[in-house]
Amino acid sequence: VAVLGGGSFGTAMSHVLGRKGVNVTLVVRQETVAASINENGTNTAHHPGGGASRSPHFLPQVRATTDAAAAFADAHFIFHAVPVQFTRDALAKVSHLIPPGVPVISLSKGIETSSLMLMAEVLEDCLGSERPLAFLSGPAFASEIAEGLVTAADRELANDLMELLASTNFRALYSPDVVGVEVGGAVKNVIAIAAGMCEGLGLGTNAMAALVTRGCTEMRKLVVVCGGEPSTVFGLSGVGDTFGTCFGPLSRNRQVGMRLGPGETLKKIFAPSSEVYGGVPPSRSIPKLVGKYPILFGVAAILDGKITPREGLERLMEMP
Numbered sequence: 001v002a003v004l005g006g007g008s009f010g011t012a013m014s015h016v017l018g019r020k021g022v023n024v025t026l027v028v029r030q031e032t033v034a035a036s037i038n039e040n041g042t043n044t045a046h047h048p049g050g051g052a053s054r055s056p057h058f059l060p061q062v063r064a065t066t067d068a069a070a071a072f073a074d075a076h077f078i079f080h081a082v083p084v085q086f087t088r089d090a091l092a093k094v095s096h097l098i099p100p101g102v103p104v105i106s107l108s109k110g111i112e113t114s115s116l117m118l119m120a121e122v123l124e125d126c127l128g129s130e131r132p133l134a135f136l137s138g139p140a141f142a143s144e145i146a147e148g149l150v151t152a153a154d155r156e157l158a159n160d161l162m163e164l165l166a167s168t169n170f171r172a173l174y175s176p177d178v179v180g181v182e183v184g185g186a187v188k189n190v191i192a193i194a195a196g197m198c199e200g201l202g203l204g205t206n207a208m209a210a211l212v213t214r215g216c217t218e219m220r221k222l223v224v225v226c227g228g229e230p231s232t233v234f235g236l237s238g239v240g241d242t243f244g245t246c247f248g249p250l251s252r253n254r255q256v257g258m259r260l261g262p263g264e265t266l267k268k269i270f271a272p273s274s275e276v277y278g279g280v281p282p283s284r285s286i287p288k289l290v291g292k293y294p295i296l297f298g299v300a301a302i303l304d305g306k307i308t309p310r311e312g313l314e315r316l317m318e319m320p
């Protein structure tokens, strides 16, 4: 397996596969990161997620390189772990190196803000309509991967992936609903920002439960608008990922919301690093896509600095 993107999730999935004895080549951009993985067994550039613990030691099955051509040449699967907004840029440099017929599996959750496309459409744009594609989603924090959902138009490819990934600490189930799975993964990040704000404002358990429940209703409506199956929302990629993200401490999107709630600005939150968390771009693109769903639209207005989190809450409460 070649994994494109040596961030938190690319690293975590390399560990999952490495522990199964699968040979993995992690494609990173910096020689220093590759050298650190190969020589010291650690990825100094990234925490596995949640900021709580450092990445475990790499097994010898996992090697890192900056040479995508070499990594892709004999790969049976390519896992794409570059954030949605940087996907086109990343693939523009390497897509010609991917041998024909080799499946590409997206691990990335979100909506491309410039085009309002899901990863299925972005990847088809970048890799052509013949490329076999699959998508992994669900509650899968890099620091404690547990369960994921594989979705693909091709059932045989999905079966191969479920077998490839299955282990004592990872289980993959199947869904045929690519749109429903992908919309769920994008929207849950936005709900997580809202849940973090709820927490940051100290609004309590009742408010949090109501917010997350109503957020999932908006997710279901959006899945339907985009052509997915509403029942997908009740599975791992919908409520599963939303609960894990909103009610636990691990989500970076939720952590952004927790700081926004009491009044910190996005500019200040992102000042120390150039990273933009997954939920921030979809928060802004989803309203363009669907119109005024109250929670999704409210998060966008807050991130754009048009209203404060507390004003957003008041608007929700005052809605007829």
Ligand SMILES: NC(=O)C1=CN([C@@H]2O[C@H](COP(=O)(O)OP(=O)(O)OC[C@H]3O[C@@H](n4cnc5c(N)ncnc54)[C@H](O)[C@@H]3O)[C@@H](O)[C@H]2O)C=CC1
Residues within 6 Å of the ligand: 005, 006, 007, 008, 009, 010, 029, 046, 048, 049, 081, 082, 083, 084, 086, 087, 089, 090, 091, 107, 108, 109, 110, 140, 141, 142, 143, 275, 278
């Ligand atoms: N961290 C997590 O727990 C989970 C993350 N995901 C998804 O996985 C995707 C990646 O997330 P993380 O690994 O957490 O992000 P990250 O910020 O830790 O890492 C992103 C990686 O992409 C690379 N990258 C950025 N721009 C690039 C470019 N133009 N060309 C090549 N590489 C580039 C960066 O160098 C970095 O190694 C996101 O879409 C996220 O939603 C999904 C499930 C869990």
Ligand SMILES: O=C(CO)COP(=O)(O)O
Residues within 6 Å of the ligand: 049, 050, 109, 138, 139, 140, 141, 142, 189, 192, 241, 244, 245, 250, 251, 252, 253, 254, 277, 278
């Ligand atoms: O998607 C995730 C877990 O399933 C990771 O969420 P964050 O990007 O909010 O950390």
